[in-house]
Amino acid sequence: MTVSPADWQALWVSVKLALISTTLLLMLCTPLAWWLARRRRRGQALLEALLALPLVLPPTVLGFYLLLWLGPNGPGGWVAGLWGAHSLAFTFTGLVLGSVLYSLPFVLQPLKNAFLAIDQDTLDMAATLGAPPWDRFRNVVLPLARPGYLSAAVLGFAHTLGEFGVVLMIGGSLSGETRVASVALYEHVEVGDYGQAHQLALVLVLMSLVLLWGLFRWQRRPGTLT
Amino acid sequence: MSLQVDLKLRRGDFRLTVNGRLPERGVTILFGVSGAGKSSLLKAIAGLQPCQGLIRFGDQVWQDEGGSLPAHRRPVGLMLQKPTLFPHLDVAGNLRFAARRSGADAGRWREVVALTELQPLLTRGVAGLSGGEAQRVALARALLTEPDLLLLDEPLSALDAERRQALMAVIARVAERLPVLYVTHQLDEVMTLGDQLWWLDQGGLREQGELTERLAGLHGPLAAGGQAAVVLHTRHRHYDPQHHLLELALGERVLRLPADGPRGDAPRLKVAARDVSLTLTAARDSSVLNILPARVDGLRDLGHGQCLVRLDCEGQWLLARLSTLSRDSLDLRPGSTVYAQIKAAALV
Numbered sequence: 001m002t003v004s005p006a007d008w009q010a011l012w013v014s015v016k017l018a019l020i021s022t023t024l025l026l027m028l029c030t031p032l033a034w035w036l037a038r039r040r041r042r043g044q045a046l047l048e049a050l051l052a053l054p055l056v057l058p059p060t061v062l063g064f065y066l067l068l069w070l071g072p073n074g075p076g077g078w079v080a081g082l083w084g085a086h087s088l089a090f091t092f093t094g095l096v097l098g099s100v101l102y103s104l105p106f107v108l109q110p111l112k113n114a115f116l117a118i119d120q121d122t123l124d125m126a127a128t129l130g131a132p133p134w135d136r137f138r139n140v141v142l143p144l145a146r147p148g149y150l151s152a153a154v155l156g157f158a159h160t161l162g163e164f165g166v167v168l169m170i171g172g173s174l175s176g177e178t179r180v181a182s183v184a185l186y187e188h189v190e191v192g193d194y195g196q197a198h199q200l201a202l203v204l205v206l207m208s209l210v211l212l213w214g215l216f217r218w219q220r221r222p223g224t225l226t
Numbered sequence: 227m228s229l230q231v232d233l234k235l236r237r238g239d240f241r242l243t244v245n246g247r248l249p250e251r252g253v254t255i256l257f258g259v260s261g262a263g264k265s266s267l268l269k270a271i272a273g274l275q276p277c278q279g280l281i282r283f284g285d286q287v288w289q290d291e292g293g294s295l296p297a298h299r300r301p302v303g304l305m306l307q308k309p310t311l312f313p314h315l316d317v318a319g320n321l322r323f324a325a326r327r328s329g330a331d332a333g334r335w336r337e338v339v340a341l342t343e344l345q346p347l348l349t350r351g352v353a354g355l356s357g358g359e360a361q362r363v364a365l366a367r368a369l370l371t372e373p374d375l376l377l378l379d380e381p382l383s384a385l386d387a388e389r390r391q392a393l394m395a396v397i398a399r400v401a402e403r404l405p406v407l408y409v410t411h412q413l414d415e416v417m418t419l420g421d422q423l424w425w426l427d428q429g430g431l432r433e434q435g436e437l438t439e440r441l442a443g444l445h446g447p448l449a450a451g452g453q454a455a456v457v458l459h460t461r462h463r464h465y466d467p468q469h470h471l472l473e474l475a476l477g478e479r480v481l482r483l484p485a486d487g488p489r490g491d492a493p494r495l496k497v498a499a500r501d502v503s504l505t506l507t508a509a510r511d512s513s514v515l516n517i518l519p520a521r522v523d524g525l526r527d528l529g530h531g532q533c534l535v536r537l538d539c540e541g542q543w544l545l546a547r548l549s550t551l552s553r554d555s556l557d558l559r560p561g562s563t564v565y566a567q568i569k570a571a572a573l574v
Contacts, residue, residue, distance in 0.1 A: 211290030
């Protein structure tokens with residue numbers, strides 16, 4: 001037995017979703033983590049608690065709210081109206097939005113920790129050496145935060161890949177559009193097709209293992225900064 | 227061009243008001259106890275800490291009511307107690323970071339690398355550098371920004387005596403061309419490098435002016451710390467290798483002190499007040515080599531039975547710390563003529 005074409009398609013949707021979500025998250029979390037790391041502000045604890053909520057919330061809770069927001073009567077429906085659709089629920093775009101929210105803490109935390117580890121004196125020194133703010137960020141902060149970026153990317157990717165509850169609530173299972181690997185696996189089990197389920201599960205286990213193995217190997221490489 | 231500051235700094239309960247001016251070149255020692263605000267003042271001048279007031283350098287305004295020039299646009303070279311090198315770059319990369327942004331050319335690069343003797347270290351990573359090596363890189367990097375003003379915050383405090391000597395020589399050469407504001411607690415650095423003194427005390431600039439003159443004050447910064455000492459500016463006269471003695475001229479008089487060789491044309495001597503005693507007649511039978519006639523200029527009671535005497539000796543100031551009993555039995559008062567026995571002096 002081999003992995004069926006439909007399952008390969010589900011795997012591809014998963015990988016595509018993870019790639020897009022991770023890219024968006026890295027772009028979104030870079031300024032957010034920098035802002036959170038550089039200075040204590042009023043109300044920051046509440047904001048950080050809100051952003052960390054997906055860590056503890058049952059995914060179905062998040063999925064339920066997303067379903068309302070993305071649906072025809074929520075803001076997502078209004079946005080969808082801009083290009084003639086009437087809902088973001090059960091679309092790939094909706095899935096991306098859900099993943100971004102759900103995986104945000106996994107990308108935000110490593111970035112914030114990486115930024116926190118950078119000494120203010122180092123940045124001050126860069127300034128007196130003639131580097132304006134963007135130059136300091138590009139040539140001092142980013143290189144020093146590289147290990148944090150790698151952790152953030154791997155964790156964000158792997159976590160999106162493994163997402164189930166949120167996808168089930170807002171994605172449905174449209175083949176090639178919103179049917180991701182974890183949902184496909186669930187459907188195999190539901191109809192008693194354990195053989196197919198085994199195949200798909202094994203592929204997911206291997207993919208996750210390779211990702212994490214790569215991360216840990218890289219982090220232990222001599223000469224890298226952790 | 228010279229730096230002129232008239233600023234107010236606040237940080238929590240701490241307040242600092244400084245109104246001062248640096249000479250166009252040479253080292254100005256920024257002296258003060260821990261917490262006096264020395265580092266904060268340097269950071270404010272560099273543009274790294276917000277403050278109120280005026281900072282001008284020559285005809286450039288770095289800060290006034292209208293606003294503040296950001297740190298990256300001030301022509302300042304900064305060096306901290308810890309080297310603060312960029313760990314993701316090697317030695318050459320750290321230097322290039324500065325040179326690229328200042329536009330320092332290859333000639334300047336070679337000059338700075340030669341001055342700091344960094345050629346053999348250029349391809350090394352910064353993690354493996356010793357403390358002295360790392361500070362040399364930090365100094366070279368600061369110089370490659372082509373600064374008009376150098377701000378040094380205890381740059382040598384983590385180094386051993388030999389490394390300190392070597393780097394002090396480099397800093398002294400740099401200070402021939404530009405003003406240097408130099409924070410240190412080390413007396414040898416104060417006396418070797420210092421031309422001017424800024425004394426921060428109790429939230430303000432308590433004294434500023436020529437270092438030799440300020441140190442010799444009865445109420446000077448060192449007297450306050452119980453370590454009163456003066457700098458004597460001498461001229462080389464003769465070296466006697468047989469007795470390992472260096473003969474130096476102080477005005478018309480000769481000073482002799484043990485040394486392993488000559489020390490330049492114009493050596494500076496540090497003389498601590500506790501190493502000077504006074505007699506009314508010149509002792510002929512003393513083992514002390516250096517006995518100089520002097521005139522009492524002023525006296526200050528230090529409490530605890532101790533007093534400080536300021537002496538005019540060949541046109542330079544000496545300080546002597548005596549017991550008040552000795553002062554009274556010798557009947558010392560301003561104008562008295564005495565002989566100062568210098569029991570020890572150190573070349574700085």
